[in-house]
Amino acid sequence: MARRPRMCADCLSAPCRCPPKRPHTCDACGRAALWDKNWTWYGSLSDLDDGKPVVKACSNACRTALKAAGRVPRNAREVGHD
Numbered sequence: 696m697a698r699r700p701r702m703c704a705d706c707l708s709a710p711c712r713c714p715p716k717r718p719h720t721c722d723a724c725g726r727a728a729l730w731d732k733n734w735t736w737y738g739s740l741s742d743l744d745d746g747k748p749v750v751k752a753c754s755n756a757c758r759t760a761l762k763a764a765g766r767v768p769r770n771a772r773e774v775g776h777d
């Protein structure tokens with residue numbers, strides 16, 4: 696079964712339609728890369744509308760690290776995660 700790509704936190708598209716000049720930075724490992732299906736962000740659409748920063752993770756390991764570090768808000772929605 697095909698997995699749905701995760702919606703990008705910046706352009707709210709899946710796949711990401713951000714220009715290549717604007718890579719995403721992972722909040723766990725600091726890696727900057729283009730959004731792909733391995734990325735996840737935490738928060739709400741209203742946070743994005745308000746321009747609030749959201750926590751982003753580039754991989755499964757980084758998601759785990761962010762959660763372990765308490766960086767993910769308790770009420771955050773994990774966007775695009777099946």
Ligand SMILES: [Zn+2]
Binds near residue numbers: 703706708
């Ligand atoms: Zn994007």
Ligand SMILES: [Zn+2]
Binds near residue numbers: 754
């Ligand atoms: Zn990462």
